[in-house]
Amino acid sequence: MVTRLNRDRVLRAAVALADRTGLEQLSMRRLAQELGVVPMALYKHVANKDELIDGMLDVVISEIEEAADSGDWKPAMRQQILAARQAMLLHPWASRAIEMRQTPTPAVLAYMNGVIKIFRAGGMSAGLTHHVMHALGSRVLGFTQELYSAAPGGEPPDMTAFPYVVEMAMTAAHENDTIVGGGCDDQFEFEFALDVLLDGFERLHANGWHP
Amino acid sequence: MVTRLNRDRVLRAAVALADRTGLEQLSMRRLAQELGVVPMALYKHVANKDELIDGMLDVVISEIEEAADSGDWKPAMRQQILAARQAMLLHPWASRAIEMRQTPTPAVLAYMNGVIKIFRAGGMSAGLTHHVMHALGSRVLGFTQELYSAAPGGEPPDMTAFPYVVEMAMTAAHENDTIVGGGCDDQFEFEFALDVLLDGFERLHANGWHP
DNA sequence: CGTACTGGGTGTACGACGTACACCTAGGAG
DNA sequence: CTCCTAGGTGTACGTCGTACACCCAGTACG
Numbered sequence: 001m002v003t004r005l006n007r008d009r010v011l012r013a014a015v016a017l018a019d020r021t022g023l024e025q026l027s028m029r030r031l032a033q034e035l036g037v038v039p040m041a042l043y044k045h046v047a048n049k050d051e052l053i054d055g056m057l058d059v060v061i062s063e064i065e066e067a068a069d070s071g072d073w074k075p076a077m078r079q080q081i082l083a084a085r086q087a088m089l090l091h092p093w094a095s096r097a098i099e100m101r102q103t104p105t106p107a108v109l110a111y112m113n114g115v116i117k118i119f120r121a122g123g124m125s126a127g128l129t130h131h132v133m134h135a136l137g138s139r140v141l142g143f144t145q146e147l148y149s150a151a152p153g154g155e156p157p158d159m160t161a162f163p164y165v166v167e168m169a170m171t172a173a174h175e176n177d178t179i180v181g182g183g184c185d186d187q188f189e190f191e192f193a194l195d196v197l198l199d200g201f202e203r204l205h206a207n208g209w210h211p
Numbered sequence: 212m213v214t215r216l217n218r219d220r221v222l223r224a225a226v227a228l229a230d231r232t233g234l235e236q237l238s239m240r241r242l243a244q245e246l247g248v249v250p251m252a253l254y255k256h257v258a259n260k261d262e263l264i265d266g267m268l269d270v271v272i273s274e275i276e277e278a279a280d281s282g283d284w285k286p287a288m289r290q291q292i293l294a295a296r297q298a299m300l301l302h303p304w305a306s307r308a309i310e311m312r313q314t315p316t317p318a319v320l321a322y323m324n325g326v327i328k329i330f331r332a333g334g335m336s337a338g339l340t341h342h343v344m345h346a347l348g349s350r351v352l353g354f355t356q357e358l359y360s361a362a363p364g365g366e367p368p369d370m371t372a373f374p375y376v377v378e379m380a381m382t383a384a385h386e387n388d389t390i391v392g393g394g395c396d397d398q399f400e401f402e403f404a405l406d407v408l409l410d411g412f413e414r415l416h417a418n419g420w421h422p
Numbered sequence: 423c424g425t426a427c428t429g430g431g432t433g434t435a436c437g438a439c440g441t442a443c444a445c446c447t448a449g450g451a452g
Numbered sequence: 453c454t455c456c457t458a459g460g461t462g463t464a465c466g467t468c469g470t471a472c473a474c475c476c477a478g479t480a481c482g
Contacts, residue, residue: 004430028469040470041431049469099310099356109373116375130382134395135404137355144348145310145356162320164327171341175422184345193346193408196415200407211386215459239440251441252460260440 005037007045011055015091018056023093028052053097058107060094063087064142066114073122074198080115081194084142095143108141115140124201127211132201139194146186216248218256222266226302229267234304239263264308269318271305274298275353277325284333285409291326292405295353306354319352326351335412338422343412350405357397 003009013035018026028049032039046052064087067080088094104112112133119129138144159166172184214220224246229237239260243250257263275298278291299305315323323344330340349355370377383395 027467029467038432040433040472043470044430096310098358099307104358106368106372109368109370109376113373113375116379120375120378126378126382127386130379130386130395131400131403133379134357134400135407137404138358141358146345147309147315147349147352157317157320159320161317162324164324164331165320167331167337168327168341168344171337175338175341184341189342189345192342193348196346196411197404197407200411204407238438240438249461251443251462254441255459 005035005041005045007055010035010042010045010052011059014052014056015059018093019091023096026093050101054101054105057094057097057101058105060087060091061105061107061111061141063090064111067118069118069121071121073118073124074202076118076122077115078194078198080118081136081140081142082191084111084140085190086142088142095138095141095145098138098141098143099145112140124205125210128201128205128209131211135197135201139190139197144190144193216246216252216256218266221246221253221256221263222270225263225267226270229304230302234307237304261312265312265316268305268308268312269316271298271302272316272318272322272352274301275322278329280329280332282332284329284335285413287329287333288326289405289409291329292347292351292353293402295322295351296401297353299353306349306352306356309349309352309354310356323351335416336421339412339416339420342422346408346412350401350408355401355404 010031014026014031017031017034021030028042029039031052032042035042042052046055065083067076067083070076116129116133119132120126124132133140175185221242225237225242228242228245232241239253240250242263243253246253253263257266276294278287278294281287327340327344330343331337335343344351386396
């Protein structure tokens with residue numbers, strides 16, 4: 001081998017492979033092939049597949065731009081979370097991967113720490129900040145699980161029994177007047193929900209909410 | 212065999228097995244063993260594993276109690292979503308399973324339809340209802356991905372670098388004054404976030420929000 | 423200069439997994 | 453009595469993660 005492997009090369013190749021083929025297509029064997037190496041070689045740089053995915057997520061999280069802390073927590077938070085969303089949009093597999101893991105890596109903790117800092121620096125109480133972080137949930141990392149956002153692969157079920165669902169879908173198609181209504185404006189929906197939450201937090205904070 | 216298999220017996224056994232051992236321990240082979248049958252026998256009642264999981268989810272969703280529609284959408288919605296949460300608490304694997312699937316089953320659509328109906332019957336516009344449903348996201352089904360709610364299995368990383376995270380954890384331990392602070396009050400956190408959202412929706416609705 | 427150590431790539435193998443395919447068999451319909 | 457068929461069986465394939473033994477190019481050191 002002309003160039004040696006190292007952890008960084010492995011992680012970057014894994015991220016690239018997942019970007020290209022999706023997370024469920026990522027296997028140790030495929031990744032090894034991609035790197036021109038035998039599968040077991042990877043284990044010299046990565047403990048196992050879970051740890052590989054942790055590392056991949058750290059790469060993604062390190063790409064999140066840090067929001068300018070202006071002292072005004074609301075716009076700072078908005079900017080921070082939308083920056084996280086940009087990183088997640090670049091790596092569509094990342095949100096699913098985060099859902100699968102059950103222990104935060106230091107990189108995640110560091111990111112979280114920065115987010116909490118924005119609230120606290122803005123004068124929000126520790127107690128309210130706690131609940132607010134829970135309320136944001138995965139949104140703090142820039143994603144929500146869009147329930148069934150993918151196009152239905154097989155034949156769609158009979159929709160006539162679900163008139164309200166149909167109406168809702170129609171509303172989407174109408175608002176952003178695309179021809180087939182290829183779906184909703186995800187960015188708008190994300191910001192809509194984010195603003196509802198941030199406005200709610202602001203109101204609670206202003207009213208001196210306490211546990 | 213004294214008792215024949217059928218789709219219902221398969222699904223119920225699968226649900227019970229997942230309840231007992233978790234979703235990742237559920238395999239076609241284990242489920243077959245549980246039923247005293249050879250693995251391939253399952254495929255006479257279920258197309259494949261994905262379809263099995265869809266069926267299991269339908270079982271769970273059918274357990275959600277329907278909220279009494281009082282004409283006042285806010286308490287009705289609150290009740291409906293908390294009922295969904297109860298069903299999800301009974302089957303901790305269900306939320307993860309829902310995240311994995313990418314096409315809604317008729318049972319899910321029927322549930323969604325009922326939820327949307329509550330908003331519409333309460334006088335909310337179709338457009339606002341649409342965004343509101345997106346904002347609820349998976350919460351409408353009674354769960355949010357609690358980011359890393361599980362206890363850290365291995366050795367926890369050095370926390371001194373993340374003072375704000377530590378403070379937040381301390382706050383949790385303090386509020387519900389358990390000894391070790393075994394975690395947060397999930398029910399409270401869920402309702403807190405839900406109420407922030409519902410209050411926000413109510414305000415937008417009252418102000419005649421439109422796209 | 424020789425030798426011993428070690429970091430990193432290799433080869434083989436195992437035990438899971440989902441499931442395709444051919445088969446068999448009990449029980450009901452004609 | 454015969455045939456059909458729903459449903460359970462047996463075998464087999466390809467894929468997966470990864471344990472374990474090996475081997476080899478440097479390099480450190482006597």
